[in-house]
Every structure is written in structure tokens, then in C-alpha cells.
Amino acid sequence: MRRPPPPRPAAPRGLAADEAKIHGANACAVTLRERPDAVVRAWFAESTARHWAEAMQGLAARRRAYHVVPDDELGLVAGSEHHGGVCLIVRKKRPVSIERWLTKMEKRERVCGLALEGVGNPHNLGAILRTGAHFAIDGLLVADTDALHSGACARVAEGGLEYVETVHCAHTGDAIRLARRAGFGILTTSSHGGEPLYAAELPPKCLIVFGEESQGLTKQTLKAGDVQVMIPGSGAVESLNVSVAAAVIDAEWWRRFRQP
Known part of the structure; x- marks a missing residue:
């Protein structure tokens, strides 16, 4: 043979x-x-x-x-x-624990972190990293940090992974509880209700929580937030892709708190 x-x-x-x-x-x-x-x-x-x-x-x-x-x-x-x-x-770029990340952010007055609940599509993750790097987001909190290291995610992120700190937190509820205890305001997002983004009061030290677009955030997570916002629009489509929604809200937080 x-x-x-x-x-x-x-x-x-x-x-x-x-x-x-x-x-x-x-x-x-x-x-x-x-x-x-x-x-x-x-x-x-x-x-x-x-x-x-x-x-x-x-x-x-x-x-x-x-x-x-x-x-x-x-x-x-x-x-x-x-x-x-x-x-x-x-x-792989090593993630930090949420406890470690919150300690690093402790003395800063203006911080913006993103927490993802149920978002696993590598193209969405890559796009969120790309816009997160553009708007100098301080941390991306996810349950599965390995999902950020796929080839598709890296390609779409265009290098964003190197500029956004990745933070491991197994449960969204724990992220909210610990961040609130550390002085963060919790901003939840929905396509179906909440204050219009551009009229809402955004906290300068903020954790913004996003859900996968087909299901959104769980009711429990929505209730746990301090402010719930929606992105106003024509209503012609059901919702924005989660990566697009993240870019819009990242940009508004940047405009208010970091724009030179």
C-alpha cells in the first residue's frame, strides 16, 4: 500500500x-x-x-x-x-477578569464599557470591536472570549481587538451588579422601548449592555438597567444589526464625553 x-x-x-x-x-x-x-x-x-x-x-x-x-x-x-x-x-490576547478591569477603571471619571448578552456571530463581534476601537471603548465584556479570536472576527475587526481590552464575565447579571457597585451607570438597549438615545441622560461612567438582535436583552437584564434607550428612526425595519446599534451609541457617548 x-x-x-x-x-x-x-x-x-x-x-x-x-x-x-x-x-x-x-x-x-x-x-x-x-x-x-x-x-x-x-x-x-x-x-x-x-x-x-x-x-x-x-x-x-x-x-x-x-x-x-x-x-x-x-x-x-x-x-x-x-x-x-x-x-x-x-x-491570544489574554482577557482580564471583570474584577481586575473594574479595579483598573476605579479612579477614572469617564469610562465606557460594552457588555454583550447572547451575541456570538463573529462578523458582529468583529464589527463591534472595530467601532469600539474607533471610539476608544475601554472594555468589551463577554462570556466567551475565545469567540473574539476567530479568523472571521479578526478580519472584520480590522485590528480592533488589539485596542479594546477584552473582559471575561460569565454572566451579564454579575457584570451589571459588579459594575454598579463600582460606580457605573447601567445603560440597556432595546429596539422596542426606552428613551430616545439623543434625549437620554447618559452616565459618564457607563456600562452599555447589548443583546443579540433577533431576541434582544432578556427581561431580567432590561429591568436591571438604570437607563433604557432606543435609537430613533423611521420604523421601516424591525431593528438595527447589533453592531450598527453599538456603533451609533458608542458615537453618541464619544460625542458627549470624549470629543475634543
Whole structure:
């Protein structure tokens, strides 16, 4: 019986528990710049390799393996045809506990954190990270921090994961209780009721809680908030995508408390 050929040297090995595989030109460029020591291995497409010469030099200096491969092979490595010409295996950015995060925020007068309840779509998570980085959100509280390290999430986030602190909290109720005890106002969101966003009083030290758009927040979570807001609009559609809603509310909080 003929033996199968050995794997090519560029073939990706299995990932360790603390590793993630990411792709997308901007996502990988930001990681290479902000956490170069976290990069374990890299692949670059032949068609765009010349744009990554400096990154390759940095990888070689750190004794990190990299490979230049045909575009179709990179698609197999990345697990997606939307790889943007690059794929990395990286050490995951470590989340902090909610207790640790609240301690870090203790002396700050203006803080904005986002808590997600039931939001698991990687494209939504990536978009929330991207706009969160744009509006300098101080923390993203989620139950499953590993969901933030998928290739799709990283690509859509465009590097946002490197700029938004990820905070682990298993239960939304615990996040609300601990944040309130630490002096945060709790802002819940709904497409069906609440004060119009632009007329509502937003707290300068704020935890904004979002739910998955098809179901929204649970009744228990809605009741636990200090202020419930809705984004006014024409009413022509049922609701905004959760990542769009997060961007709108992030922008309004920025306008009030951080805009120069």
C-alpha cells in the first residue's frame, strides 16, 4: 500500500489552546505592529508578498517561521478565500477578569464599557470591536472570549481587538451588579422601548449592555438597567444589526464625553 506524501513544510499545524489563526491584511498588520512577539508563524500570498517585506524581516529577526505560498494555498491555510494575502498564528490576547478591569477603571471619571448578552456571530463581534476601537471603548465584556479570536472576527475587526481590552464575565447579571457597585451607570438597549438615545441622560461612567438582535436583552437584564434607550428612526425595519446599534451609541457617548 502506497504511503501518503508527508505534509508540505508550510502546512499549518494544530493550534495550541492559547493560539489563534487570524487573517486579513489590516488585522494582521496591526497585530504585527502592536504585538510582534505574539506572532508564532506567518503565511504570505505570492501576489502581495512584496508589501510584507518589512514584516518578514521582523519575523526573521525574532526567529519566527514564515512562508510565501500561492494564493490558492493560502486560502486553504487560512480556511477562507477572504484572507487578504496574509495569515498568522498568534498567541491570544489574554482577557482580564471583570474584577481586575473594574479595579483598573476605579479612579477614572469617564469610562465606557460594552457588555454583550447572547451575541456570538463573529462578523458582529468583529464589527463591534472595530467601532469600539474607533471610539476608544475601554472594555468589551463577554462570556466567551475565545469567540473574539476567530479568523472571521479578526478580519472584520480590522485590528480592533488589539485596542479594546477584552473582559471575561460569565454572566451579564454579575457584570451589571459588579459594575454598579463600582460606580457605573447601567445603560440597556432595546429596539422596542426606552428613551430616545439623543434625549437620554447618559452616565459618564457607563456600562452599555447589548443583546443579540433577533431576541434582544432578556427581561431580567432590561429591568436591571438604570437607563433604557432606543435609537430613533423611521420604523421601516424591525431593528438595527447589533453592531450598527453599538456603533451609533458608542458615537453618541464619544460625542458627549470624549470629543475634543
